[in-house]
Amino acid sequence: xxxxxxxxxxxxxxxxxxxxxxxxxxxxxxxxxxxxxxxxxxxxxxxxxxxxxxxxxxxxxxxxxxxxxxxxxxxxxxxxxxxxxxxxxxxxxxxxxxxxxxxxxxxxxxxxxxxxxxxxxxxxxxxxxxxxxxxxxxxxxxxxxxxxxxxxxxxxxxxxxxxxxxxxxxxxxxxxxxxxxxxxxxxxxxxxxxxxxxxxxxxxxxxxxxxxxxxxxxxxxxxxxxxxxxxxxxxxxxxxxxxxxxxxxxxxxxxxxxxxxxxxxxxxxxxxxxxxxxxxxxxxxxxxxxxxxxxxxxxxxxxxxxxxxxxxxxxxxxxxxxxxxxxxxxxx
Amino acid sequence: xxxxxxxxxxxxxxxxxxxxxxxxxxxxxxxxxxxxxxxxxxxxxxxxxxxxxxxxxxxxxxxxxxxxxxxxxxxxxxxxxxxxxxxxxxxxxxxxxxxxxxxxxxxxxxxxxxxxxxxxxxxxxxxxxxxxxxxxxxxxxxxxxxxxxxxxxxxxxxxxxxxxxxxxxxxxxxxxxxxxxxxxxxxxxxxxxxxxxxxx
Numbered sequence: 001x002x003x004x005x006x007x008x009x010x011x012x013x014x015x016x017x018x019x020x021x022x023x024x025x026x027x028x029x030x031x032x033x034x035x036x037x038x039x040x041x042x043x044x045x046x047x048x049x050x051x052x053x054x055x056x057x058x059x060x061x062x063x064x065x066x067x068x069x070x071x072x073x074x075x076x077x078x079x080x081x082x083x084x085x086x087x088x089x090x091x092x093x094x095x096x097x098x099x100x101x102x103x104x105x106x107x108x109x110x111x112x113x114x115x116x117x118x119x120x121x122x123x124x125x126x127x128x129x130x131x132x133x134x135x136x137x138x139x140x141x142x143x144x145x146x147x148x149x150x151x152x153x154x155x156x157x158x159x160x161x162x163x164x165x166x167x168x169x170x171x172x173x174x175x176x177x178x179x180x181x182x183x184x185x186x187x188x189x190x191x192x193x194x195x196x197x198x199x200x201x202x203x204x205x206x207x208x209x210x211x212x213x214x215x216x217x218x219x220x221x222x223x224x225x226x227x228x229x230x231x232x233x234x235x236x237x238x239x240x241x242x243x244x245x246x247x248x249x250x251x252x253x254x255x256x257x258x259x260x261x262x263x264x265x266x267x268x269x270x271x272x273x274x275x276x277x278x279x280x281x282x283x284x285x286x287x288x289x290x291x292x293x294x295x296x297x298x299x300x301x302x303x304x305x306x307x308x309x310x311x312x313x314x315x316x317x318x319x320x321x322x323x324x325x326x327x328x329x330x331x332x
Numbered sequence: 333x334x335x336x337x338x339x340x341x342x343x344x345x346x347x348x349x350x351x352x353x354x355x356x357x358x359x360x361x362x363x364x365x366x367x368x369x370x371x372x373x374x375x376x377x378x379x380x381x382x383x384x385x386x387x388x389x390x391x392x393x394x395x396x397x398x399x400x401x402x403x404x405x406x407x408x409x410x411x412x413x414x415x416x417x418x419x420x421x422x423x424x425x426x427x428x429x430x431x432x433x434x435x436x437x438x439x440x441x442x443x444x445x446x447x448x449x450x451x452x453x454x455x456x457x458x459x460x461x462x463x464x465x466x467x468x469x470x471x472x473x474x475x476x477x478x479x480x481x482x483x484x485x486x487x488x489x490x491x492x493x494x495x496x497x498x499x500x501x502x503x504x505x506x507x508x509x510x511x512x513x514x515x516x517x518x519x520x521x522x523x524x525x526x527x528x529x530x531x532x
Contacts, residue, residue, distance in 0.1 A: 015511045016496050019489055047463050051518055052490040054471035059383035059491045061472075193367055194407070222400055238397045239433070241404060 013041045021045050022052040140164065140281050141270045144288065147260055152286070154269045163280040164271045166260065170283050174262050176290025178253040181206055181262060182233060186225045190235055190245055198244040199235070205254045264290045355419030363411030370407055377420060378403065380492050381427045387487040388431050388480050398434060402427040421498040424488065428502055435480065462526035463518075474524045482517035489514055 013021075017031045022045065027035075035041050140162050142154035152164040166172065174181070182188065182204055192202035199221065221243065223235040232246040255262060263269075267290040273283035355376070361369035381402055386395035405426050413422060463471075475483060488499045489510070500507045 015514065016507075019496060019514070023490060025495070043464070047518070050463060050466065050468065050471055051475075051486065051521065053468055054475050055387070055486050055490040057468060057472045058387060058475060059380075059487075194365070196365075220400075221404065222397070237401060237404070239401045239430070241401070243404075 012038060013044070018045050018048045022048040138275050138281055139270070139272050141268070144263055144265055144267050144269050146265070147263060150260065151280075152260070152263070152269060152271070152283075154271070163278075164269070164273070164283045164286065165276060165280055166283050166286065170273075171285040172258045172260060172263075172288070173254070173256050173286070174258040174264075174267070174288040174290065175252060175254040176264070176267065176288075177249055177251065178255070178262075178264070178290055179230060179247050179249075179251060181253055181255055181258075182225055182228050182247065184225055184228050184233075186228075187222070188225055188235070189220050189222045191220050192245075192251075198246055201232070201245050201247045201251045203252045203254065204245075204247065205256065207255060207257055258288070263288050266290075356413075356415055359406075359410045359413045359419055362407060363413070370403075373406065373419075373423075374403055377423050380420070381423060384424060384484075384487045384492055385427055385431055387475075387491065388484045389435065390476065390480075390483075394434060398427060398430045401430045405430070417501055418494075418498060420492065421494050421502050424492055424494065425502045428484075431484075462529050463522045465529070466525050470525060470528065471521070474521055474528065477524060478517065478520055481513070482520050485510065485513040486517050 011034075013031055013034060017027050017035075018041070020027050021031075021035065035045060140154065140156060142156040142162060145153045145155050145161065147153075150166045152166070154162050154164060156162055186206050187208065189205040190199055190201050190203070192200045194200070221235060221237070223237040223241075223243070226234040226236050226242070230247075232244065235243040235245050237243065267288045270287045270289075271281055271283045272285045273281050276282040355373070358369045358373045358376075362373060378399055382395055382399045385398040385402075386392060389395055389398065402423060406423055409426075413419070417425075466474075475486065478486070485499070485503070488494055488502060489496065492499075494502065496507050496510055500510045503510060503513075505513075
């Protein structure tokens with residue numbers, strides 16, 4: 001405030017006091033008393049308060065940043081985890097540990113399907129643990145036998161072959177121990193512990209969208225792949241920083257938007273779509289999980305959950321999580 | 333100040349950061365290569381850094397890249413943190429340099445003192461009445477359209493939890509200059525609101 005005994009300047013509040021007032025920070029008693037009685041300063045304080053709220057409003061409107069998750073922290077509330085007898089081993093990835101978002105395109109829209117795979121703490125086989133938003137779509141799951149052009153032939157858990165047809169608009173994602181899919185020039189997000197200046201990649205997402213959720217303790221780093229080899233690559237960030245990244249057979253590679261050519265024989269397929277002729281499934285979305293080596297990905301612990309967010313479009317009915325579970329229990 | 337809407341909505345963002353001691357410990361651990369500490373630091377400061385970067389550059393992807401490079405710089409430079417400023421102002425200063433470099437490469441300017449010197453002084457102009465009549469949503473929309481230099485100083489003063497002396501440290505200018513920039517920014521905001529009001 002400018003009104004000290006020898007102060008000949010304006011008797012009104014200093015801008016610093018007005019800013020502090022707008023920020024809810026303490027102001028001295030003299031300034032507070034002045035503010036209570038000075039209409040001019042109250043008007044000024046109100047104006048700065050409005051500006052401050054405008055700035056905060058803009059900041060509050062931005063989505064959450066990619067926050068490293070903590071064990072026991074909040075999980076995706078849209079996903080309902082099925083337990084007990086409803087669990088059905090449909091995938092054989094044999095992976096363990098961490099929360100991974102695969103193909104996270106968006107939240108809250110009715111035309112997104114959220115599928116969650118996990119070990120549920122039991123280790124061993126990966127199971128489908130939840131599906132939501134699957135309105136009116138048929139589903140099937142099994143092991144990829146072959147790819148014929150735009151069609152996939154999978155064998156369900158009951159041994160029944162099912163043909164899954166795809167179109168250019170079918171959403172296809174793949175994940176697994178797929179280091180060969182990390183190629184020079186690819187835009188990637190890397191998550192993993194650092195050792196010196198090197199990142200030991202636990203998860204590499206190839207291509208957008210990049211997940212907003214991280215395993216505990218990992219800070220995501222985005223960049224472009226250079227000098228890719230079976231042992232790793234150099235991550236070049238947008239500012240030109242070059243970061244050595246090592247990969248191994250334990251590295252989980254995720255390709256949110258994959259091509260059929262990137263599917264691996266023997267990988268586990270989960271497909272959603274509409275029933276076609278002769279027992280086929282016309283797929284809107286296909287998620288493929290490749291087998292990890294025995295023992296699973298090393299950097300992870302006992303729990304892995306892969307959440308697939310598939311954009312399938314349209315509205316329909318009859319594909320609730322329980323319907324999915326019943327269908328799976330009946331053999332896919 | 334009896335505004336019933338005061339402190340609603342964005343309180344968690346604007347709350348002053350009082351974990352200074354924790355931050356110093358975190359930075360010390362980060363300097364020793366502790367990744368848990370880095371993750372904790374990231375959780376603590378990433379949102380504010382992203383918000384400030386987004387306010388200045390106006391592009392989400394670019395702001396995220398600035399956040400990433402800022403955190404990489406923290407990872408690499410935590411050992412050099414001497415505690416002469418708060419960790420919050422330190423990381424925001426890093427983010428500001430990252431932002432400046434990005435915008436410079438795009439031939440845009442973050443702060444141009446010659447431009448700012450031409451702006452009105454501290455006396456409220458006739459446009460200030462536009463601010464008196466404005467709704468919050470209108471103010472938010474107008475802030476988005478301000479020059480980057482104006483958005484930057486407003487974001488630092490009201491969105492980062494920094495005091496004016498800390499804002500001055502980040503901008504590497506005297507506190508008095510911070511005040512004149514804030515006043516210039518508000519004047520520009522008032523003019524914009526006034527123009528929008530006349531066009532309605």
